[in-house]
Amino acid sequence: MTDRSDNVQNLSTITSTITVGDQSSLMALLGRADENLRFIERQFPGVDLHVRGDTITLTGINGAPRAAERLVKELLALIENGENVDTDIIRRTENMLKSAPGERPVDVFTQDILSKRGKAIRPKTIGQKRYVEAIDQNTIIFGIGPAGTGKTYLAMAKAVQALQSKEITRIILTRPAVEAGEKLGFLPGTLFEKIDPYLRPLYDALHDMIDPATIPKLMEAGTIEVAPLAFMRGRTLNDAFIILDEAQNTTPEQMKMFLTRLGFGSKIVVTGDITQVDLPGHATSGLRIIRDILDGIDDVHFATLSADDVVRHQLVSDIVNAYEKWDARQGDPKKGQRGNRGHRDHQ
Numbered sequence: 108m109t110d111r112s113d114n115v116q117n118l119s120t121i122t123s124t125i126t127v128g129d130q131s132s133l134m135a136l137l138g139r140a141d142e143n144l145r146f147i148e149r150q151f152p153g154v155d156l157h158v159r160g161d162t163i164t165l166t167g168i169n170g171a172p173r174a175a176e177r178l179v180k181e182l183l184a185l186i187e188n189g190e191n192v193d194t195d196i197i198r199r200t201e202n203m204l205k206s207a208p209g210e211r212p213v214d215v216f217t218q219d220i221l222s223k224r225g226k227a228i229r230p231k232t233i234g235q236k237r238y239v240e241a242i243d244q245n246t247i248i249f250g251i252g253p254a255g256t257g258k259t260y261l262a263m264a265k266a267v268q269a270l271q272s273k274e275i276t277r278i279i280l281t282r283p284a285v286e287a288g289e290k291l292g293f294l295p296g297t298l299f300e301k302i303d304p305y306l307r308p309l310y311d312a313l314h315d316m317i318d319p320a321t322i323p324k325l326m327e328a329g330t331i332e333v334a335p336l337a338f339m340r341g342r343t344l345n346d347a348f349i350i351l352d353e354a355q356n357t358t359p360e361q362m363k364m365f366l367t368r369l370g371f372g373s374k375i376v377v378t379g380d381i382t383q384v385d386l387p388g389h390a391t392s393g394l395r396i397i398r399d400i401l402d403g404i405d406d407v408h409f410a411t412l413s414a415d416d417v418v419r420h421q422l423v424s425d426i427v428n429a430y431e432k433w434d435a436r437q438g439d440p441k442k443g444q445r446g447n448r449g450h451r452d453h454q
Contacts, residue, residue, distance in 0.1 A: 119168065119169055120166065120167070120168060121166070121167060121168070121169070121170075121171075121172045121173065122164065122165070122166045122172070123164075123165050123172050123173065123176045124162050124163065124164050124165070125162070125163045125165070125176060125179055125180065125183075126161055126162050126163075127161050127162075127163065127183065128161065130161065132183060132186045132187065133158070133161060133163075135186045135191075135192055136179070136182055136183060136186060136192060137158065138192070138193070138194075142194065143182075143192060143193070143194065143197060144156055144158070146194045146197055147175060147178065147179065147197060150175075150178075150197070150198075150201055151167065151171050151172075151174065151175045153167050153168055153171055154166070154167035154171045154172055154175045155167065156175070156179075163179060165179070174204075177204060178197070178200060178201055178204060181200055181204065181211065181212050181213060182196070182197065182200060184211075184213040185200070185212065185213050185216055185217070188213060188216075188217045189217075190213075190216055190217065196216070199212070199216075199231060199232060199418075200212040200216075202232075202415060203215065203232065203233050206233065206415065207233045210233055210236075215229075215230050215231075215232070215233060215235075215236045216229065216230075216231065217229065218230055218236065218239075220239065220261070220264040220265060220268055221264045221267055221268055221316055223315070223316060223317075228260075228261075228264045228315075228316065230257075230261065231257070231418045232256075232415060232416040232418065234252075234256070234410075234411075234412050234413065234415060234416035235256070235257050235261060235412070235416055235418075237410065238250055238257075238258075238261060238410040238412060239261055239265065241408045241410050242261075242262065242265045242374070242376060243265075244408070245406050245407065245408040246369070246373075246374055246375070246406045246407070247366065247369070247374075247375045247376075247377070247401075247406065247407045247408070248262075248374075248375070248376045248377070248407075248408050248409075248410060249354075249376075249377045249378075249394075249397065249398070249407075249408070249409045249410065250262060250376060250377070250378040250379075250410050250412065251378075251379060251380070251381060251394070251409065251410070251411050251412065252380060252411060252412025252413060252416060253380055253382070253412070253413070253414060253417065253427045254380060254383075254417075254419075254423070254427075255417040255418060255419035255423045255427075256412035256413070256416040256417055256418070257412075257416070257418055258378040258379075258412060259308075259309075259312065259350065259352045259378045260312055260315075262350050262376040262378060263278075263280070263309070263312050263313065263316060263350060264316060265348070265376070266278045266280075266348035266350060266376075267313075267316045267317060269348050269374070270330070270348065274348075275346050275347055275348045275372065275373070275374070276330070276346045276347070277329060277330050277331065277332065277346065277347045277348075278330070278331045278332070278347065278348050278349075278350075279331075279332045279334070279339075279344060279347050279348070279349045279350070280306075280309045280313075280331070280332065280333045280334075280349075280350050280352065281333070281334055281335065281336050281338070281339060281349070281350070281351055281352070281365075282306060282309065282335065282336060282351070282352045282353045282356075283335070283336040283353060283354075283356045283357050283361065284335045284336070284337075306333050306334075306335070308352075309333050309352060310322075310333060313331070313333075317331075336351065336357065336361060336365060339364065339365055339368050340364055342368055343368060343370045344368045344369065344370045344373055345370035345371050345372055345373060346370070346371070346372040346373060347370070347372075347373045347374075348373070348374050348376075349368070349369075349373060349374070349375045349376070350375075350376045350377075350378065351365055351375070351376070351377045351378070352378050352379070353378075353379055354377045354378060354379035354393070354394045355379035355380055355381050355383060355384045355385075355392050355394045355395070356379075356384060356385050356386055356392070357392065357393040357394060358386065358390055358391065358392075358393050359391060359393040359396060360393070361393055362377075362393030362394065362397055363393070365377075377394070377397075379394045381394055381395050382430075413427075414427040414428045414431065
C-alpha cells in the first residue's frame with residue numbers, strides 16, 4: 108500500500124509556455140469569448156491555461172500540460188493553414204493525437220480532395236484519411252461503417268477528382284432499390300420517378316461537388332450516370348469510377364453481379380453499413396459475407412470506419428457508441444446478423 112506522502116511526492120507540477128507571434132492567430136485559437144480556451148481546459152482536468160500578451164502558459168500535474176501543449180501547437184498549425192478552429196475541430200484533433208500519435212492532424216485536416224467556391228472537401232478523421240488513401244491505392248475498395256462517417260461522400264469526391272484529372276471518363280453511381288418489388292409499383296410516374304427517392308442522396312452529394320447547372324449536360328452525355336443496381340446487369344464498365352452505395356441491401360448474387368462489371372481502367376468503391384440491412388425476410392446481405400469471399404485477393408481493400416469517424420453532430424457518434432454497447436450487452440457473438448425488416452439491427 109502506498110501512503111499519501113508517496114502519492115504527493117509522485118506528483119510533479121509542470122509549467123510550459125507557448126509564444127504566439129501573430130495576434131490574429133491567438134484570437135482564432137481562443138475563440139469567441141474564450142470558448143475554445145475553456146473547452147481545452149475541460150478536456151484536460153487539472154491543467155490551467157492563462158493568456159498574457161502573446162504568451163500562453165499551461166500549468167498542471169505530470170504529463171497533462173505536455174499533452175495540452177501539443178494540442179495547442181497543433182491547433183495553431185491548423186490556423187496557420189487557414190483552418191477555422193472550433194470545439195468540434197479541437198475534439199477531433201485531440202482524438203487523433205491520442206489514437207494515432209504518429210499522425211499530425213494538420214496533415215489530415217488540410218488534405219484537400221476537391222475545392223468548390225472556396226469550400227474544401229477533405230478527410231476529417233484519421234480513419235477517413237486512411238480510407239481516402241486506400242481509394243488511391245486499390246482497384247476495389249469497400250468502405251464499411253455507420254452513418255455519418257463520410258463513406259459515400261468521400262468516395263464521390265474522389266470520383267469527381269478522378270474525372271477532373273482525366274483519370275477516368277465517366278462516373279457511375281448506383282444503389283439497390285430494395286422495395287422495388289413491394290411498394291414502388293404503387294407510386295405514380297415513370298420508372299425513374301419511382302426510383303428517384305432511392306437515388307436522391309447521390310444527386311444531393313453531386314450538387315455539393317459539381318456546378319449544378321452542368322450536371323444535366325454531364326448526365327445527358329453519359330459522363331455521369333445515376334441508376335439503380337439492376338441497370339448494371341450485363342454491362343462491362345471501362346474507364347469508369349463506379350460507386351455502389353447502401354451495399355448492405357444487396358443479395359450475394361447482386362454483389363457478385365456488380366463486382367464482375369469491372370472493366371479496364373476502372374475503379375469500384377462499395378459503401379454500406381452492415382448493421383442497417385433492409386432486405387425483406389431473412390435474406391443474407393451480400394456485404395456481410397463479401398470479406399470472407401474476397402479474403403486474400405490482391406488489389407481489394409476493406410476500410411472499416413467507426414463511431415470515431417462520425418463527422419456529424421457529436422450526438423450521432425454518442426448514439427452509435429451507445430448502440431454498440433447495447434449490442435455487446437446482449438451477448439450476441441454475431442452482432443448485426445439479425446438485420447431484416449422484422450428484426451432491424453440497432454446502430
